[in-house]
Amino acid sequence: DADVTQTPRNRITKTGKRIMLECSQTKGHDRMYWYRQDPGLGLRLIYYSFDVKDINKGEISDGYSVSRQAQAKFSLSLESAIPNQTALYFCATSDPRGAGTDTQYFGPGTRLTVL
């Protein structure tokens, strides 16, 4: 079984709808991340969480919110989806071994299309 799972894997929705993307991990890592990937732009960090009570905005948090329900679960919400949020979304985890040295472990991604 995969260590980092994301649901759904694909989602098509309409402008204005509320969407939640879910991430679960069995790696026991405290740190979790949400990224979006757009062609030619690489990965951009939306939110990150160092533990259940520590949630931080990333580079592009506007229009998104997150919830860390437990060490193993980190959800990303789009309160009112818009077409330019169409992208591939990745959840990742890491185990802190030293400042900046963590290896990140990625889920398989959720492809979101906003019409």
Added chain:
Amino acid sequence: AQSVTQLDSQVPVFEEAPVELRCNYSSSVSVYLFWYVQYPNQGLQLLLKYLSGSTLVKSINGFEAEFNKSQTSFHLRKPSVHISDTAEYFCAVSEKDSNYQLIWGAGTKLIIKP
């Protein structure tokens, strides 16, 4: 790190030929350097990383990268590519004593021609 530049968005190469994927970064402090690989329809996974010590680091599948501090580069190389190396490769950098965020390059698609 202020930015990470991967100059080539795509690199086509014949099977069994050598390849170099370029990565340059800008930063005024010490950094850690990473290469991640994304195979088709999959998430990213770590290929190799430089933290300290020898500037030449190697992966288990024949890739290697060399940290060049003076040129602020961390180019990825493989002497002979295989069709299974078809993927997108991302360079990433984190600054020592930072808030642990990775700065990502835009990615380079490695296209293997038979």
